[in-house]
Amino acid sequence: MVFDWFKKVSKDYPKFWENYLENFEQEPSELQPKRYVVFDCETTGLDHRKDVILSIGAVAVLDNALIVNDSLELFLKQDLYKTETASIHGILKEGKEEKIVEAEAIIRFLEFIKNATLIGHNVNFDIEMINQALKRLNVGKLKNDSMDTDAMYQKFKGLQEDQHSTLDELCKILKVEKSDRHTASGDAYITALVFLKLKKRLDIK
Structure with a gap:
């Protein structure tokens, strides 16, 4: 009886969210390579309460290999537009990129990441x-584990938590060539290369 009552009052989530949650119900197989997704969001600013996502770039990493053909690039329709940030990310309100509404972008992002470990530089902001x-969308929060390349470098060098490094600095230190900097897909790709170098140095499986 109590279980029946709980089922009645529990929230009915949309199908896309149920599909996402199902990814976490299966036990990971030791025979399958661990999947990471390195991602980046370009936004209208740095206030997560007021600003919105303009684009999302993501690329998968399996074990120690970057899988270029397992990637995602999304551009969102801009109801909120700030000319002062457009000069940084280069995304114009009426640019040539095909743009989709936020809800569709988030659903496609969830379908791409599944239960992968999320990687980013200052990843907590993007999350x-x-x-x-x-x-x-009236659903819950991301369930994925995450790793931050800044924190990884701190651990590798034995730095204090308040000793931060920018992505540009890590590229210079680790000799990672930069391309398409300040685009979501470009930054995701660069961060993936940084992640692979730090992953090897920290002997992360």
């Missing part, structure tokens, strides 16, 4: 931006 978009 919070995604979580705010999920909140607008």
